[in-house]
Amino acid sequence: MQSHVVQSPWHTIGVDLTGPLPKTPRGNAYILVVVDYFTKWVEFFPLGTIKSRKIAQLLHDEVICRHGIPVKIVFDNGAQFVADVFRGTLKIMGIRHRTTALYHPQSNLSERVNRTLKPMLAIFAEHDKEPWDMRLPQLALAIRAAINGSTGQSPAFLMYGRELKLPLDLVYGSETDVLDKLKLSEEFRTHTERLKAILVSAHQSARENLEIAQ
Structure with a gap:
């Protein structure tokens, strides 16, 4: 199977959801994970709900308005990502979408980041009284700064x-x-x-x- 190699930052991004997690005082129970396939830069967004419209709006406001419109978005077959409202948003912006089933598992970066994120959250939960959504910025910083x-x-x-x-x-x-x-x-x-x-x-x-x- 052909591997997925990109040549520039924010050309291709992966999105995935983690959760449900213990609900925080802010009402969050999920994390939207966004990964740039080239730089491996990560963005973590705590969510209370995982409706397609909410996710599409978040990607527009917090990812596209900051990093520009990607050429491709890679995601799994979760209901939130295959819904008409989500795919319609991508179509309006001219973004191609691919499901992870079409790619080599090694290129499924957002899910790989999730596997790293979960034990990090568990460590914080064991040693820190702060709700997990308050610690997401520090976790993102650690990944962004690491080789x-x-x-x-x-x-x-x-x-x-x-x-x-x-x-x-x-x-x-x-x-x-x-x-x-x-x-x-x-x-x-x-x-x-x-x-x-x-x-x-x-x-x-x-x-x-x-x-x-x-």
Whole structure:
């Protein structure tokens, strides 16, 4: 079966649902997981209901309005994703959709992230009194900042051309940024050229690693 390899950020995204989970004081019992197939960047959205209209609106407002319209969205055959209202929304925006059954299991990224997310949630539930939906931003940060085995880079680096500064860096200090620290008087053009060169190199390396991983 042909593997699914993408060549640029936010060309193809995967969506999946986790739940039902213990209902939180905010009324959330599900998580919508969104993964960019190229950078492996993740977005987690807590949900109280999993109606198709709600999911379509959330993807538009929080994903498309932030990262742009993807070429493809990959999902399973869940009722929320095969409903006319959801597929109709994709059609209006010119987004092609594919079900995971058509792809090699290794490319089913959103479900793989779910398998990582669930034990992380369990650890928080055991050691933290905060409701799980209050901890989703920290869990997303951990995944975004970690080196991904498929690309050889962190999702954050492939997105921004630099590593994220983490809370522990405030205590222990961090390594020198990939980009030289910019002086206030330095022109934005210099920064743009430097960032472009870094991202071109990082994306090429990621493509090569993704092809090997397939």
